Amino acid sequence: MGLTAADHARHIAIDIGVFGMGQALARLLDAPFLCQTYSRLVIDCNRDPVTDDAMPLLSDGTAIAGNATLDEAAKEARIAAIHRPYHQAIADLLDQRRANEQDTILLSLHSFTPVLAGVTRPWEVGILHWRGRIDYAQALLAVLHDEATLTVGDNAPYAMDATDFTVPFHAFPRSIPYAEIEVRQDLIGDTEGQMRWADRLASAALRALV
Numbered sequence: 001m002g003l004t005a006a007d008h009a010r011h012i013a014i015d016i017g018v019f020g021m022g023q024a025l026a027r028l029l030d031a032p033f034l035c036q037t038y039s040r041l042v043i044d045c046n047r048d049p050v051t052d053d054a055m056p057l058l059s060d061g062t063a064i065a066g067n068a069t070l071d072e073a074a075k076e077a078r079i080a081a082i083h084r085p086y087h088q089a090i091a092d093l094l095d096q097r098r099a100n101e102q103d104t105i106l107l108s109l110h111s112f113t114p115v116l117a118g119v120t121r122p123w124e125v126g127i128l129h130w131r132g133r134i135d136y137a138q139a140l141l142a143v144l145h146d147e148a149t150l151t152v153g154d155n156a157p158y159a160m161d162a163t164d165f166t167v168p169f170h171a172f173p174r175s176i177p178y179a180e181i182e183v184r185q186d187l188i189g190d191t192e193g194q195m196r197w198a199d200r201l202a203s204a205a206l207r208a209l210v
Contacts, residue, residue, distance in 0.1 A: 001041055002065025011113040012059040013039045017188030022109045024198035038082050045086050046166050049079045090170055105136050106171045106178040111185045112157050126153030128180035130160040136177035139208040
């Protein structure tokens, strides 16, 4: 991608901490966990693949040289090899659960950098929602707001909108409850933090069911 090793470890390349936290959370909830193993700079699987930001030329001020000369054939190759199979796997899982009459909540996990464009972000965790079955996201927000030590973002630091792909593409048409969860990266940058936040989110997720 034309980047340094340091850039590959930055938030521009990956959602820092989510893989370990997600694995632990899935174990605690006895839930399946699907994750993307490619950097979002190759193709962002939470973006519509036909949009410019799916294979960005610039991310938080860093030029992505590996995307600068992509033609349509190269873009389609990434979509076919990475984006489409990932979302097909999610769709297959959700449809199989519905066929088995299993109740399902879609949790989309992400993390966010503590400082972006020089602006400090005070939230430890944010819950994103937009359309469709927002009832579970609202219940999860209420549970997290009850924790006096937390600063919780309601559609912050990001607001879910038409730029998102996973939840709108899978949860909206199936009318299933969902929540997109963002955790600040300095809190889950190591195994201890990932386990701590998996525990916290598992407890909150279960309480939000009541």
